[in-house]
Amino acid sequence: MKYTMIVFIMLCSLVTFQSAVFAADSQSAGDSSIYDTIHNGKETPKSPAAQPAASGTPSLFPLFVKFIVSFILVIGLLFVLLRFLSKRSSMMQTNGPILPLGGQVLGNNRSLQVVLIGQTIYIFGVGESITLLRTISQGEEFQQILKSFENQEEMPSTKEIINDSKKMWNNVFGKHLQKIRQEHGEE
Numbered sequence: 001m002k003y004t005m006i007v008f009i010m011l012c013s014l015v016t017f018q019s020a021v022f023a024a025d026s027q028s029a030g031d032s033s034i035y036d037t038i039h040n041g042k043e044t045p046k047s048p049a050a051q052p053a054a055s056g057t058p059s060l061f062p063l064f065v066k067f068i069v070s071f072i073l074v075i076g077l078l079f080v081l082l083r084f085l086s087k088r089s090s091m092m093q094t095n096g097p098i099l100p101l102g103g104q105v106l107g108n109n110r111s112l113q114v115v116l117i118g119q120t121i122y123i124f125g126v127g128e129s130i131t132l133l134r135t136i137s138q139g140e141e142f143q144q145i146l147k148s149f150e151n152q153e154e155m156p157s158t159k160e161i162i163n164d165s166k167k168m169w170n171n172v173f174g175k176h177l178q179k180i181r182q183e184h185g186e187e
């Protein structure tokens with residue numbers, strides 16, 4: 001809670017400080033509104049050279065520092081928010097007795113889902129409505145489905161599959177090149 005309050009106070013001070021400095025500078029420079037000039041009978045200067053130079057114009061360095069601090073603050077808040085959301089979503093996925101075992105898309109907005117709840121496997125048809133198709137209790141079929149689920153988790157990653165296909169392509173291409181060289185070498 002203290003951390004949140006400190007961040008809030010820093011954010012408010014960043015937003016309000018600079019505008020107060022600009023307001024003080026505009027009043028101290030002797031600027032008056034057109035209404036005041038007309039009603040007081042003052043003559044307005046005709047050329048920009050006749051206007052008095054503003055003293056104490058703000059430099060760009062404080063604005064740059066304010067930008068950098070604000071940018072770092074926003075990036076930090078986004079990082080904290082993403083970490084919070086990822087922890088929350090991972091807790092929601094792992095909590096509870098429901099374990100999704102898999103699914104298969106059958107068509108537009110239609111799929112088959114296999115879910116383990118407690119010691120029973122449920123097979124659902126998901127479409128415009130959800131329909132229970134079958135339940136599988138403890139037994140031989142139950143054990144086979146759980147073994148296939150465990151084997152599915154041990155499947156190779158996409159990078160491994162791509163590397164294996166590249167090796168296989170290089171072998172086939174190399175054999176084909178050797179065959180062509182032999183044919184041309186014999187002629």
